Amino acid sequence: xxxxxxxxxxxxxxxxxxxxxxxxxxxxxxxxxxxxxxxxxxxxxxxxxxxxxxxxxxxxxxxxxxxxxxxxxxxxxxxxxxxxxxxxxxxxxxxxxxxxxxxxxxxxxxxxxxxxxxxxxxxxxxxxxxxxxxxxxxxxxxxxxxxxxxxxxxxxxxxxxxxxxxxxxxxxxxxxxxxxxxxxxxxxxxxxxxxxxxxxxxxxxxxxxxxxxxxxxxxxxxxxxxxxxxxxxxxxxxxxxxxxxxxxxxxxxxxxxxxxxxxxxxxxxxxxxxxxxxxxxxxxxxxxxxxxxxx
Amino acid sequence: xxxxxxxxxxxxxxxxxxxxxxxxxxxxxxxxxxxxxxxxxxxxxxxxxxxxxxxxxxxxxxxxxxxxxxxxxxxxxxxxxxxxxxxxxxxxxxxxxxxxxxxxxxxxxxxxxxxxxxxxxxxxxxxxxxxxxxxxxxxxxxxxxxxxxxxxxxxxxxxxxxxxxxxxxxxxxxxxxxxxxxxxxxxxxxxxxxxxxxxxxxxxxxxxxxxxxxxxxxxxxxxxxxxxxxxxxxxxxxxxxxxxxxxxxxxxxxxxxxxxxxxxxxxxxxxxxxxxxxxxxxxxxxxxxxxxxxxxxxxxxxxxxxxxxxxxxxxxxxxxxxxxxxxxxxxxxxxxxxxxxxxxxxxxx
Numbered sequence: 001x002x003x004x005x006x007x008x009x010x011x012x013x014x015x016x017x018x019x020x021x022x023x024x025x026x027x028x029x030x031x032x033x034x035x036x037x038x039x040x041x042x043x044x045x046x047x048x049x050x051x052x053x054x055x056x057x058x059x060x061x062x063x064x065x066x067x068x069x070x071x072x073x074x075x076x077x078x079x080x081x082x083x084x085x086x087x088x089x090x091x092x093x094x095x096x097x098x099x100x101x102x103x104x105x106x107x108x109x110x111x112x113x114x115x116x117x118x119x120x121x122x123x124x125x126x127x128x129x130x131x132x133x134x135x136x137x138x139x140x141x142x143x144x145x146x147x148x149x150x151x152x153x154x155x156x157x158x159x160x161x162x163x164x165x166x167x168x169x170x171x172x173x174x175x176x177x178x179x180x181x182x183x184x185x186x187x188x189x190x191x192x193x194x195x196x197x198x199x200x201x202x203x204x205x206x207x208x209x210x211x212x213x214x215x216x217x218x219x220x221x222x223x224x225x226x227x228x229x230x231x232x233x234x235x236x237x238x239x240x241x242x243x244x245x246x247x248x249x250x251x252x253x254x255x256x257x258x259x260x261x262x263x264x265x266x267x268x269x270x271x272x273x274x275x276x277x278x279x280x281x282x283x284x285x286x287x288x289x290x291x292x293x294x295x
Numbered sequence: 296x297x298x299x300x301x302x303x304x305x306x307x308x309x310x311x312x313x314x315x316x317x318x319x320x321x322x323x324x325x326x327x328x329x330x331x332x333x334x335x336x337x338x339x340x341x342x343x344x345x346x347x348x349x350x351x352x353x354x355x356x357x358x359x360x361x362x363x364x365x366x367x368x369x370x371x372x373x374x375x376x377x378x379x380x381x382x383x384x385x386x387x388x389x390x391x392x393x394x395x396x397x398x399x400x401x402x403x404x405x406x407x408x409x410x411x412x413x414x415x416x417x418x419x420x421x422x423x424x425x426x427x428x429x430x431x432x433x434x435x436x437x438x439x440x441x442x443x444x445x446x447x448x449x450x451x452x453x454x455x456x457x458x459x460x461x462x463x464x465x466x467x468x469x470x471x472x473x474x475x476x477x478x479x480x481x482x483x484x485x486x487x488x489x490x491x492x493x494x495x496x497x498x499x500x501x502x503x504x505x506x507x508x509x510x511x512x513x514x515x516x517x518x519x520x521x522x523x524x525x526x527x528x529x530x531x532x533x534x535x536x537x538x539x540x541x542x543x544x545x546x547x548x549x550x551x552x553x554x555x556x557x558x559x560x561x562x563x564x565x566x567x568x569x570x571x572x573x574x575x576x577x578x579x580x581x582x583x584x585x586x587x588x589x590x591x592x593x594x595x596x597x598x599x600x601x602x603x604x605x606x607x608x609x610x611x612x613x614x615x616x617x618x619x620x621x622x623x624x625x626x627x628x629x630x631x632x633x634x635x636x637x638x639x640x641x642x643x644x
Binding site for chain 1: 345346347367368371372373374376378380381382383384385386393394397398425427428441442445
């Protein structure tokens with residue numbers, strides 16, 4: 001290695017240090033600590049039974065854990081899919097010219113700048129029984145009393161949670177897909193139309209395969225967030241059994257601080273489930289990419 | 296074999312008029328170039344013929360049938376885009392199979408036709424490659440094959456030679472001409488390059504600012520441009536203002552010249568005289584004083600290999616003269632320029 005190459009190498013390392021230190025020290029350290037605690041290592045609470053799998057055992061052995069896991073994945077998947085469908089449709093619409101497009105391009109990004117908690121508050125104001133929507137429906141005479149309005153929030157169907165996630169994440173996916181669409185341009189779609197392809201064939205055979213990188217990266221981020229998010233299911237969810245992040249939060253907040261170890265086991269479980277799903281997703285996608293000749 | 300007719304077609308985008316009342320007749324099996332500077336509306340015209348854009352006014356006819364309202368999918372036209380617009384996620388054969396496949400043709404039939412068409416465009420060894428693994432010329436041939444396999448009634452090309460290097464250009468030009476002759480397909484292409492238009496086309500439609508300036512054979516457009524703009528766009532350099540002395544003689548700042556008999560002009564009319572650089576002969580002496588001889592001196596020389604262009608000063612005017620590089624004259628040489636009267640072309644001033 002010449003002196004010049006060595007200098008370049010050192011400079012590269014220097015550029016990597018900030019992000020590397022955050023990853024290794026903060027994230028990696030926390031991960032190791034969480035794992036150790038979930039396995040019974042917490043001398044500061046006077047507990048040290050490492051290695052002890054009983055926390056995972058009691059967690060995975062209870063039926064409510066599996067219900068919680070199901071609810072967590074159900075809310076995360078349905079919201080991600082809905083946001084994907086709406087976001088892609090919006091991105092496809094925004095690519096075309098229409099009057100008032102400039103206004104629309106600002107409007108749709110609004111939810112991105114509004115915090116989740118505000119979105120949750122809006123959901124409570126609009127969707128709860130006695131909320132704005134129920135009153136409007138009652139006022140229109142469709143029901144006799146706002147109290148008869150079907151319950152949207154605080155059920156295990158999670159419509160409120162899903163509504164907030166979709167509201168917040170549709171613009172995010174739109175942004176990602178729109179950027180990819182701008183990059184690929186209209187020409188391949190036009191070529192397909194001239195070759196005789198109708199709208200559906202153009203989308204599924206020409207557009208979709210090309211915007212897939214944007215779809216995969218944005219849905220990956222949304223899904224990972226939805227699995228781990230806590231505020232929306234806590235406020236808008238149906239109560240016991242809660243989603244896993246809410247379960248973990250309850251353990252952490254319990255007067256009995258030794259339950260924190262159980263909480264850590266819950267957190268680690270969320271991490272394992274999310275990790276397995278995301279890696280499987282990426283693996284399937286990579287295989288597809290290779291078939292498409294991309295490397 | 297399809298005949299195409301544009302009947303006072305107009306296209307407006309917002310307040311911008313891209314095409315203003317364009318009439319164009321393209322015979323069946325003809326190869327026509329739409330030539331003009333960028334932004335003149337030629338690509339818009341092509342897109343209207345393909346159905347990607349709808350005319351704001353006027354109508355487009357294929358074989359006498361009005362197709363203005365017909366969807367792009369139903370027109371059975373073919374288009375080769377300037378940057379080819381190949382599907383990047385499909386191999387060569389999948390790209391080529393796309394058209395027949397979305398038209399619901401049987402797998403066996405598609406497979407047979409792919410073999411056939413890949414043979415025509417000489418891409419059989421590359422059938423499993425992806426577009427990113429091909430050269431520009433190969434990508435263009437894929438685009439052509441992808442279009443031809445659908446047996447379009449009209450083939451359209453956007454700047455077909457623009458992205459190719461000199462050697463490939465010659466190859467592609469022959470290839471397009473051969474294909475066009477072999478399939479007898481009506482072909483329309485767009486270009487901003489007058490050389491490309493003359494190289495390929497049977498007829499050239501010159502378009503300026505959304506209006507048809509001239510529609511004629513390449514030779515006639517080059518030799519007999521109808522306006523100063525057309526002459527200028529076709530690369531004419533020697534244009535001089537002049538005045539008719541008689542129906543057969545014109546005076547310019549260069550001197551007096553004989554010209555073809557002017558039936559439509561009267562003596563004293565102001566004109567522009569176009570002298571094509573290669574129509575002039577250089578005489579190095581002894582000089583004669585009769586005929587259209589213009590005395591001058593060589594001021595500069597540009598050598599292009601096969602040809603050489605001299606810049607000659609005559610009566611304080613500069614004129615370009617191109618001849619085959621069989622001899623080399625030197626800067627500073629005194630010369631006399633001769634031009635046959637039939638090579639002199641007059642434009643209305």
